[in-house]
Amino acid sequence: MRAHPLALAALAAILASIPAAAVATDADDDPFAAFDEDWDDPWATRGGGLSWSGFAEAGLGTRWHKVDNLDRLTLGELRLRAETRYDHGPFRVDFKGDLSWDQVADDLDGELRELALSFSPGRRVDLKLGRQVLTWGTGDLLFLNDLFPKDFISFFAGRDEDYLKSPSDTARVSVFSPAFNLDFAWTPRFTPDNYLYGERFAFWIPALGASGAPAEPRRADEPTNGEVALRLFRTEGATEYALYAYRGRWKQPLGVDATGAPRFPRLQSWGGSVRRPLHRGIFNAEVAWYDSLDDRDGSDPATPNSELRLLGGYEQELVRNLTLGTQFYAERIQHHERLRASAPDPATVRDRWRTVATLRLTHRALQDRLTSSFFLFASPTDADFYLRPAVSWRHDDHWLVTGGVNLFGGRDEFTFFGQLEDNSNGWIRLRYYY
Amino acid sequence: MKLRLALVPTLGLLTMLLAPATRAEPLEDVEAIVARANLAAYYAGDDGRSEARMLITDAQGRQQLRQFTVLRRNRAPGGDQDFMVFFSRPSDVRGTVFLVAKHVERDDDRWLYLPGLDLVRRISAGDKRTSFVGSHFFYEDVSGRNPADDRHSLLETTAEHYVLESVPRDPRTVEFTRYVTRVDRNTFLPVKTEYYDGRDRVYRVMEVLGVEEIGGHPTVTRSRISDPLAGASTLMEFRYTEYDVGLPTDIFSERFLRTPPVDWLRRSGE
Numbered sequence: 095m096r097a098h099p100l101a102l103a104a105l106a107a108i109l110a111s112i113p114a115a116a117v118a119t120d121a122d123d124d125p126f127a128a129f130d131e132d133w134d135d136p137w138a139t140r141g142g143g144l145s146w147s148g149f150a151e152a153g154l155g156t157r158w159h160k161v162d163n164l165d166r167l168t169l170g171e172l173r174l175r176a177e178t179r180y181d182h183g184p185f186r187v188d189f190k191g192d193l194s195w196d197q198v199a200d201d202l203d204g205e206l207r208e209l210a211l212s213f214s215p216g217r218r219v220d221l222k223l224g225r226q227v228l229t230w231g232t233g234d235l236l237f238l239n240d241l242f243p244k245d246f247i248s249f250f251a252g253r254d255e256d257y258l259k260s261p262s263d264t265a266r267v268s269v270f271s272p273a274f275n276l277d278f279a280w281t282p283r284f285t286p287d288n289y290l291y292g293e294r295f296a297f298w299i300p301a302l303g304a305s306g307a308p309a310e311p312r313r314a315d316e317p318t319n320g321e322v323a324l325r326l327f328r329t330e331g332a333t334e335y336a337l338y339a340y341r342g343r344w345k346q347p348l349g350v351d352a353t354g355a356p357r358f359p360r361l362q363s364w365g366g367s368v369r370r371p372l373h374r375g376i377f378n379a380e381v382a383w384y385d386s387l388d389d390r391d392g393s394d395p396a397t398p399n400s401e402l403r404l405l406g407g408y409e410q411e412l413v414r415n416l417t418l419g420t421q422f423y424a425e426r427i428q429h430h431e432r433l434r435a436s437a438p439d440p441a442t443v444r445d446r447w448r449t450v451a452t453l454r455l456t457h458r459a460l461q462d463r464l465t466s467s468f469f470l471f472a473s474p475t476d477a478d479f480y481l482r483p484a485v486s487w488r489h490d491d492h493w494l495v496t497g498g499v500n501l502f503g504g505r506d507e508f509t510f511f512g513q514l515e516d517n518s519n520g521w522i523r524l525r526y527y528y
Numbered sequence: 529m530k531l532r533l534a535l536v537p538t539l540g541l542l543t544m545l546l547a548p549a550t551r552a553e554p555l556e557d558v559e560a561i562v563a564r565a566n567l568a569a570y571y572a573g574d575d576g577r578s579e580a581r582m583l584i585t586d587a588q589g590r591q592q593l594r595q596f597t598v599l600r601r602n603r604a605p606g607g608d609q610d611f612m613v614f615f616s617r618p619s620d621v622r623g624t625v626f627l628v629a630k631h632v633e634r635d636d637d638r639w640l641y642l643p644g645l646d647l648v649r650r651i652s653a654g655d656k657r658t659s660f661v662g663s664h665f666f667y668e669d670v671s672g673r674n675p676a677d678d679r680h681s682l683l684e685t686t687a688e689h690y691v692l693e694s695v696p697r698d699p700r701t702v703e704f705t706r707y708v709t710r711v712d713r714n715t716f717l718p719v720k721t722e723y724y725d726g727r728d729r730v731y732r733v734m735e736v737l738g739v740e741e742i743g744g745h746p747t748v749t750r751s752r753i754s755d756p757l758a759g760a761s762t763l764m765e766f767r768y769t770e771y772d773v774g775l776p777t778d779i780f781s782e783r784f785l786r787t788p789p790v791d792w793l794r795r796s797g798e
Contacts, residue, residue: 147619491620
């Protein structure tokens with residue numbers, strides 16, 4: 095609690111440094127003069143030191159239903175972001191860091207989102223070493239071959255969508271050639287998703303036979319082994335092709351160890367994707383084979399089964415400024431009959447197939463200042479859904495206010511989205527960019 | 529009257545010496561004018577690099593700023609082109625990169641790189657007549673509208689301009705019913721375009737406010753798109769424009785969306 099005033103002071107300092115807006119300058123013919131900013135070369139390496147940018151943000155969100163062991167707040171924070179870039183000859187360093195006061199965790203927290211060195215040791219090779227956010231694959235908020243860490247707690251709490259991707263400490267090597275390109279990402283220490291463990295959100299607890307939040311956070315030990323991810327890709331005409339491979343662990347602690355604690359079982363995956371224009375929009379398809387290395391014959395109820403994952407999607411502008419995106423996603427359990435046979439509670443075992451359809455509508459109005467979006471995940475097999483509408487108002491180059499809702503529901507309490515029903519929440523964020 | 533008559537031959541001679549093109553017989557073939565205008569407006573040099581600023585003024589007089597660096601390469605004069613736009617201002621779009629592979633024979637391919645997610649997003653071809661980063665410019669204004677998408681006719685040839693009228697071949701894909709363009713007879717740059725809506729009102733105007741000769745190419749350095757019905761506009765200013773800088777072909781790829789090609793973005797001599 096001691097740190098609370100500190101975060102407020104930091105926010106106040108940033109807000110106080112807002113330049114007096116649009117002071118009229120000499121009436122020369124420079125229409126940009128009101129911005130009182132030189133036209134510096136944004137890419138120059140010399141002069142003036144580092145150029146900093148970022149934002150200060152206040153966010154508030156609250157759940158609709160009271161849940162034992164959980165705070166009513168799902169989002170309560172003051173956040174300060176600083177970003178910069180440093181170029182020195184062929185080397186470049188990127189930095190992005192957050193300082194945030196989190197009322198839910200009652201904690202002042204510094205998070206390094208990026209600190210990475212980039213350079214090209216050869217004409218066709220790029221290296222990026224250090225903490226960084228990595229993304230690949232073709233899905234929209236559905237990830238098959240992208241096994242880089244994700245932060246579902248931020249996603250469900252209404253933080254900016256950027257926070258869905260967590261950084262990892264990774265060495266990325268990219269090799270480019272006319273025939274194909276290659277990305278190789280080695281993360282020496284396994285970096286899991288920020289999964290639900292019982293601090294902010296409730297989830298299905300099999301031992302309880304209900305959805306809830308454990309009195310003690312349910313965290314898994316993080317293995318110290320590394321993980322590797324590989325992508326081969328090329329663009330041929332208008333079509334983008336990619337092949338993927340991964341070796342590491344399930345990003346969520348889906349396994350259970352001998353003491354009943356959650357653990358991260360080993361995982362290997364293979365996949366491919368294609369993305370191309372179709373009709374008046376963009377079509378994408380992706381496939382991934384999740385090979386659950388710790389339970390290849392699918393008979394161990396304490397370890398997830400191997401799975402086939404499929405995705406098809408299409409996005410198009412419906413009318414001016416209104417874009418529609420839709421996806422169909424399916425997971426198929428490899429040894430479903432063995433899973434059922436060995437499960438302690440066969441009633442809560444999922445079907446062989448789990449399918450999810452998504453619908454995204456995005457509307458931009460008033461010169462892109464008002465953006466409304468609607469994203470629905472709906473599973474016909476699980477009979478559950480997740481709806482996230484949001485509206486954002488960009489007042490000017492500095493102020494942005496965004497509000498939205500995370501609504502979960504389902505027939506059963508043990509399904510993917512159904513278990514999250516008590517986490518339904520509304521949130522609002524006010525951000526100042528500097 | 530006498531005085532003016534007397535002056536005409538002298539001025540005429542002077543103009544002939546300075547810029548022979550002005551005295552050339554006016555073109556009558558509208559397709560030829562459109563083709564020259566397209567080349568003048570979007571194809572100067574084999575490639576180019578420029579910095580741009582946009583000042584967006586809304587109906588309430590509030591102003592916003594955008595700053596970016598554009599790289600362009602022609603695959604063929606009047607043919608396919610690649611564009612890359614690197615945003616540096618304001619801070620919520622800093623690091624965002626827009627890549628267009630413009631095609632004459634088919635829809636353009638377009639990508640947007642979002643640095644916060646390290647995401648390379650593909651954008652569908654349909655929505656190119658929508659606001660370019662909140663300005664009154666459209667995505668299509670940045671890379672150029674395909675002349676073959678409209679039917680053109682020559683309305684008038686004045687002392688300085690060709691006045692063209694263009695009607696969309698597929699009215700469902702655009703928000704205008706027609707547009708009238710004044711093309712400078714000397715430079716072939718379109719200097720003013722008025723777009724008409726379904727009620728035949730001018731609802732969108734593009735005006736060139738400044739032209740400089742750079743590397744032998746008459747270059748628009750300042751232009752404005754205004755929305756006279758709403759009383760809003762965006763002023764665009766180009767500076768530090770260079771042509772024929774020798775951009776490598778592979779710059780326009782996913783590699784350089786993720787890793788900006790700083791050596792090519794930086795102003796020369798810095």
